[in-house]
Amino acid sequence: MPRHSDPGLPGALLLRDALRIVRHVAREGRDIVQQNTSRAGKPVDQIAGAAIAQVDRIAHGAEEVAHLMLGDSGRVRLPATALQAGALNASAFAHAAYAALGHALRNLGAHSWLISEVKSAMAFESIRGTNDIQRATALIVAMQNHGAIAELRMNPGVPLSEEDATQLACFGLMLWMLADKAADDAQEALDAATALSLALQDDILKARGDRQAIAALLKEFRYHV
Amino acid sequence: MSETPFLTVRLPDSPDPIRVAVRRMRWFRASFAAVVDRIGHEIGATIEIDDAALARCFVSWLRKVEQINPRSEKIRRGFFDHAAGLMLRELINAQPCRIVSPPTEPDPANPAHFWPEGYCYTIYCMNVRAAAIQQEYGEIASAGEELHDLRTWWSFRENTSKSGATAVAFFKLFAGGTPNWQMPDSFNPNDPTLLSPKPSAPRLG
Numbered sequence: 249m250p251r252h253s254d255p256g257l258p259g260a261l262l263l264r265d266a267l268r269i270v271r272h273v274a275r276e277g278r279d280i281v282q283q284n285t286s287r288a289g290k291p292v293d294q295i296a297g298a299a300i301a302q303v304d305r306i307a308h309g310a311e312e313v314a315h316l317m318l319g320d321s322g323r324v325r326l327p328a329t330a331l332q333a334g335a336l337n338a339s340a341f342a343h344a345a346y347a348a349l350g351h352a353l354r355n356l357g358a359h360s361w362l363i364s365e366v367k368s369a370m371a372f373e374s375i376r377g378t379n380d381i382q383r384a385t386a387l388i389v390a391m392q393n394h395g396a397i398a399e400l401r402m403n404p405g406v407p408l409s410e411e412d413a414t415q416l417a418c419f420g421l422m423l424w425m426l427a428d429k430a431a432d433d434a435q436e437a438l439d440a441a442t443a444l445s446l447a448l449q450d451d452i453l454k455a456r457g458d459r460q461a462i463a464a465l466l467k468e469f470r471y472h473v
Numbered sequence: 474m475s476e477t478p479f480l481t482v483r484l485p486d487s488p489d490p491i492r493v494a495v496r497r498m499r500w501f502r503a504s505f506a507a508v509v510d511r512i513g514h515e516i517g518a519t520i521e522i523d524d525a526a527l528a529r530c531f532v533s534w535l536r537k538v539e540q541i542n543p544r545s546e547k548i549r550r551g552f553f554d555h556a557a558g559l560m561l562r563e564l565i566n567a568q569p570c571r572i573v574s575p576p577t578e579p580d581p582a583n584p585a586h587f588w589p590e591g592y593c594y595t596i597y598c599m600n601v602r603a604a605a606i607q608q609e610y611g612e613i614a615s616a617g618e619e620l621h622d623l624r625t626w627w628s629f630r631e632n633t634s635k636s637g638a639t640a641v642a643f644f645k646l647f648a649g650g651t652p653n654w655q656m657p658d659s660f661n662p663n664d665p666t667l668l669s670p671k672p673s674a675p676r677l678g
Contacts, residue, residue: 440498447528
């Protein structure tokens with residue numbers, strides 16, 4: 249299905265973010281109602297059943313609109329983007345970051361999340377410099393400072409805090425963007441970059457806030473994705 | 474010591490030489506999965522791969538190899554063998570394979586049935602080494618007869634459970650080379666046996 253929005257338009261970023269918020273809230277609401285009615289007894293259960301059906305309709309409606317407008321379902325189609333200065337604009341970065349971060353978070357064991365293209369674009373606009381490693385390092389920090397990933401919830405039993413998973417996902421995203429890849433193996437490259445982030449978690453989490461250490465890790469592994 | 478064939482598996486295509494491709498996580502994962510899948514099929518077992526453990530193994534191996542990586546052409550050939558042995562050590566330490574269902578028709582005399590996980594790790598390293606030295610030096614790799622000897626596999630499994638480092642020495646034995654049992658995982662560029670394999674040293678008990 250053709251996309252109905254242009255990733256280059258700021259208005260399109262806002263619209264996509266808004267639709268994703270509606271979808272996220274509807275899904276979360278449905279989950280909360282379902283979790284709480286199971287222990288409330290029969291009368292409550294019956295009333296809640298009707299409420300769940302209503303919330304389900306909202307969630308499905310939001311998902312349908314999101315699917316039509318965003319086309320974000322099924323296999324993630326990731327552009328083979330480079331991080332050199334001038335190769336990407338903020339909207340294109342935000343668009344790629346949205347798809348890649350969602351995939352990375354799922355690989356890291358996240359249950360639900362809300363990624364903002366607007367905040368990703370703002371993070372991209374905030375960084376300076378021409379060196380791709382420096383830009384990637386600055387983006388890891390800026391994406392977190394701008395709150396590009398919000399409402400993150402990990403699956404039960406996953407031994408990663410939300411804050412740590414955010415750091416690892418942002419590192420994986422940048423490692424992926426720096427890596428050589430063709431259009432047909434972009435997703436495999438992202439899986440590999442996320443797996444590397446997880447394997448390097450001690451180093452990455454220790455390097456939090458230390459730009460030199462983050463840059464050194466990116467430099468060490470960019471050709472090994 | 475005679476040379477024997479071993480299970481060869483078609484590794485994924487790569488635009489890069491094998492020595493470069495194996496240092497990329499994407500190819501490493503895909504090639505490891507190809508070997509494990511083939512062995513599972515051969516022995517009638519279902520073998521799962523723990524991706525996180527495999528990634529830890531890759532990082533650990535890569536850092537060690539990048540640290541040593543000799544530039545001298547004279548010792549580079551010997552380093553290919555050593556790097557493959559180090560990979561076996563890391564795989565045995567990380568244990569990324571899990572047997573979901575054992576071989577359907579167990580054959581107690583077959584090393585692949587005796588220790589399927591260890592067999593996967595060993596055959597993977599044998600295949601990557603073979604592909605790399607064929608590309609770089611035009612050599613056709615074979616295996617030492619110990620690769621098919623169950624008593625050696627008993628010793629291999631027991632010794633590596635106590636010290637992963639011995640995996641490097643066992644790998645050299647399996648590849649038809651001369652193991653260094655004293656300091657198995659240290660690379661000595663002046664080792665005269667690097668380029669010309671000699672009869673095997675005594676096995677560990």
